[in-house]
Amino acid sequence: MTTSDGTVQGRTQIHGTAPRNRAFTIVLLGDGFTVAQQTAFNNACTYFVTGLTSTPPFDKAGRAINIWRVNVTSTDSGADDPVGPGGTGTTARTYFDATFGANGIRRLLVCNNATVLQTAAAQVPEFTVALVVVNSTIYGGSGGSVGTYSLADGATEIALHEIGHSAYGLADEYAYYAGGDETGQDYHPAGEPAEPNVTLNTDRSTLKWGWAVATTTALPTMSNPNCAKVDGRPSTVPAGTVGCFEGAHYYHCRAFRPEHICKMKDLGDPFCQVCLQAIRARTKRAKNICALTPMKDAVYRYDGTGTSWTRIGGPAGQIYAGGWGLVATNPGTGDLYRYLGTPDMWQHIGGAGASFAVAPDTVYALTPNKDAVYRYNGTGTSWTKIGGPAGQIYAGGWGLVATNPSTGDLYRYLGTPDMWQHIGGAGASFAVAPDTVF
Ligand SMILES: [Zn+2]
Incomplete structure (x- = not known):
């Protein structure tokens, strides 16, 4: 139930070669894996890397995303699964205290976020998003300040959807809350949602994803004929059409999503164009600008605001920068050094x-x-x-x-x-x- 129910064993980088100070960094932490089950956690992490790097747009991110796993042991295997929301009543003593059944919904899998964030920060201080891998084959996950997912079938799909929430601030695009045509979810209440991928506004001139909508596409593009239910009809427009499709953000009507399908609506589908753009924009971290002084006696990095620069290295012959990072030559020998992301930390990687x-x-x-x-x-x-x-x-x-x-x-x-x-x-x-x- 608490951190007395396990031990943090340490961190291992499992993907990426981006300089640590400018990478988009995902940290995977295990919960409900016993000492003897750490290999299963390691395998789950490898599976995640394979899934992420083969899914657009992450397949085009190259090595710019760094992924780490943090091995954490738990006294017991699994997670809590309370009876109330339909669970088995199982309890498990685990480090991050993962439990299904949050808000009375069994698939909502949550854990102690404060402990997760503290552990991630202690192990990989530059982390962008923390994702807890829960050792259970019961279907579940959640987004928020921490993402969670279980090892149910399609685990990577759950993980990618939850990263959409935790790392990119995307909304759920599905049109129900507890999983069906439940009452109370007919009309989205007034008030424009903050997320980039759901809206109440179908005015072409002010639509938040108007840039992606063809002038020939009708708005709304599909309207739900029966607001008592989720509109389950197939798309009436060609796949890939961006417009306004009614039914989103947990409501059958009055909220719209950008495409008929999206991974933020149904696992197994690709991200829609609006979600893709939101992900691309945030995965590309601000490029660092670096400079060699006129006397070539020091290398500086721009801090990103005003005219503030930080000295990150001594004399250099020449500097070269690109997506992979910053390299510099030794002014005496010509040997090549790579900047490791911390001032004055450089690694010798080659000759002149x-x-x-x-x-x-x-x-x-x-x-x-x-x-x-x-x-x-x-x-x-x-x-x-x-x-x-x-x-x-x-x-x-x-x-x-x-x-x-x-x-x-x-x-x-x-x-x-x-x-x-x-x-x-x-x-x-x-x-x-x-x-x-x-
Ligand atoms: Zn989407």
């Missing part, structure tokens, strides 16, 4: 190069005599040769491009060593944007 280019997932180097291109493998000082001579290299969200040293023609790296595609003629200089090359 003619130039470097930082991509979303790693850093590339052109050898000092420009006879080969190398890709950093992510650990120690290990690099892989991926191409021959190049004039210059450029990286960005779209990937890596290099110029032919004699013709100046542009080539794109295809992801496999020595596999390059000719994509253009000579240019004075190139810059790589997230989706194309200029």
Whole structure:
């Protein structure tokens, strides 16, 4: 029932290579796993990573999301499941005191949020969202300051839905509260919901997701013909149409959702375009701006407000930044160092190069005599040769491009060593944007 019913064993990073100070960081904590069941928790976390990284838009987030697991043992296996809301009456002594049946609804799985947040902060101080994995196969989960999910079938789907609440502030888009056509949920009360993905307003000029609605789409797009029930009809417009579909935010009528389907409405469906955009906007943390002083005697990072900067490193020869983070060369040796997110903490990751280019997932180097291109493998000082001579290299969200040293023609790296595609003629200089090359 309390923290005397278990022990925090420690943390392990299981996904991501983003610098810790600018990553979107998910922390998974276990509840109801005994000492002997920690492997089951570890496996559940691996399963979560696989599910998250194969689900849009997270599949495009590269290594920018860091995921940690915090192993916590509990005296007993499972969670409380009170009889009142339809449970078995089971009680379990667990560290975070997880219980089904909150608010009289069995699938509402909650725990001691204060203990969860304290534990997450102690283990991974930069965490963005804490998610408790509860060792039970009873269906359940919840969002809020802490997300929870059980190991019922489709556990990852529950987890992604709850992350939609906890990390991105998305509303439930389903049109019921306790699970059916219950009374008292016919008409959404007045007052515009704060969340970005539900609304009472179908005025095209002021609709909060008006940017996503085609001028040819009718508003409302579908209206519920019987407000005593959830509108269970199939969509009357093509899949992917963004408009106003009546039935959302626990009510049959007067509240609208952006698409007919969404993961915030039904597990197993993709996120709608409005939820996708909300997730993308918040997963991309503000890019850090870094500068090397004119005398090259220190590296500074912009604090994000006013003209305030923080000194994060000493002398550098050159600095390069990109999605993967910040790297700098030693002014004496030319060796490459990666900034670890804490002032004056830098890791030696490689030798000197003619130039470097930082991509979303790693850093590339052109050898000092420009006879080969190398890709950093992510650990120690290990690099892989991926191409021959190049004039210059450029990286960005779209990937890596290099110029032919004699013709100046542009080539794109295809992801496999020595596999390059000719994509253009000579240019004075190139810059790589997230989706194309200029
Ligand atoms: Zn949605």
